[in-house]
Amino acid sequence: MTSPDLPAELRAALNARLEGLSRSDAAGRAAVISQTYREGGGSSTIRTETDALAYALARMPATYAAVAASLNALTEIRPDLAPARLLDVGAGPGTVTWAAAEAFTSLRDFTLLDANGALRTLAEELFHGSIRLHDASYQLGEARALLDKAEPADLVVASYMIGELGDAERGALADALWSKTSDTLLVVEPGTPAGYARIIALRARLIAAGAHVVAPCPHDSGCPLVAPDWCHFSQRLQRSRAHKQLKGADVPFEDERFAYVALSRARVENRPSRVLAQPDVGKVEIAAKLCTPEGVSVARIPRRARAEYASARRWRWGDAVSRRPGLRRDP
Numbered sequence: 001m002t003s004p005d006l007p008a009e010l011r012a013a014l015n016a017r018l019e020g021l022s023r024s025d026a027a028g029r030a031a032v033i034s035q036t037y038r039e040g041g042g043s044s045t046i047r048t049e050t051d052a053l054a055y056a057l058a059r060m061p062a063t064y065a066a067v068a069a070s071l072n073a074l075t076e077i078r079p080d081l082a083p084a085r086l087l088d089v090g091a092g093p094g095t096v097t098w099a100a101a102e103a104f105t106s107l108r109d110f111t112l113l114d115a116n117g118a119l120r121t122l123a124e125e126l127f128h129g130s131i132r133l134h135d136a137s138y139q140l141g142e143a144r145a146l147l148d149k150a151e152p153a154d155l156v157v158a159s160y161m162i163g164e165l166g167d168a169e170r171g172a173l174a175d176a177l178w179s180k181t182s183d184t185l186l187v188v189e190p191g192t193p194a195g196y197a198r199i200i201a202l203r204a205r206l207i208a209a210g211a212h213v214v215a216p217c218p219h220d221s222g223c224p225l226v227a228p229d230w231c232h233f234s235q236r237l238q239r240s241r242a243h244k245q246l247k248g249a250d251v252p253f254e255d256e257r258f259a260y261v262a263l264s265r266a267r268v269e270n271r272p273s274r275v276l277a278q279p280d281v282g283k284v285e286i287a288a289k290l291c292t293p294e295g296v297s298v299a300r301i302p303r304r305a306r307a308e309y310a311s312a313r314r315w316r317w318g319d320a321v322s323r324r325p326g327l328r329r330d331p
Ligand SMILES: C[S@@+](CC[C@H](N)C(=O)[O-])C[C@H]1O[C@@H](n2cnc3c(N)ncnc32)[C@H](O)[C@@H]1O
Pocket: 042, 043, 059, 060, 063, 064, 089, 090, 091, 092, 093, 094, 095, 096, 113, 114, 115, 116, 119, 141, 142, 143, 144, 158, 159, 160, 161, 164, 165
């Protein structure tokens, strides 16, 4: 399992760049960048190296945690997966590349694509001292044009990226991502209803093109959730001192909400159910909302079913769990 917290090498590389940085200036820039994201304006306000660093300090720990959690869900279902080549599309400061390098010792070849020069400069500086990543190839330009020329990769990832595209471009990019995926494609988005809607549209489009879901869904059918419900998960991560200062936060942790889908060229047999919310542990029973191959239901595990109850007590939101026969399930 990959830790949700930034690896020590990356933390040290980021810390080294903090010297001489005015925290109030960085906090101001990070606030403008976040506001622009909330308004749907994408990464356009990240223009200088200081903007890029402010963005990385404010958001990289959380997007890293979401990607690490998604990769953990993927490797739990596909423990055999040993990709050699990664394509990190909309790579920004290199978040996915760091997380994938932690998750897969098999990775040898790292290619990053992004249109933002300031984020590329920062990513390359962060890679500089890393034995595994200092040879990573970071190509600057429009994602679809770069993908056109890219070699296929075993693992293709687009994290917190497709939300920056218009609807038509997003569909075309989904096809381009899939066309360069020789094994697995992972797409991660913010855990908002809009982020989920983008994931679900891409999922449906690529299943129609022959993809199979590895995680989070235990099936390739349409998503059974009905609005206003939406599928999303939460990953807790530690806040560094610099992050607390930047965000003006008191608590030493942060919970990142995210939505994701991992799609594979091969069909995955016997996919486990997925816990869709933190289970309700009561005195009489545990009630857990599950996505199962047959649809969404609430599993009720009575205390008297001692072994099952003990095992369900360990279930957490986002876990893959095997359904046991004989458990009562509400539709
Ligand atoms: C929110 S950042 C996410 C960065 C990184 N993947 C992460 O998870 O931390 C989105 C990135 O996608 C890039 N991007 C958005 N649209 C793009 C496009 N059409 N072509 C290339 N890069 C794009 C932006 O420049 C930005 O670096």
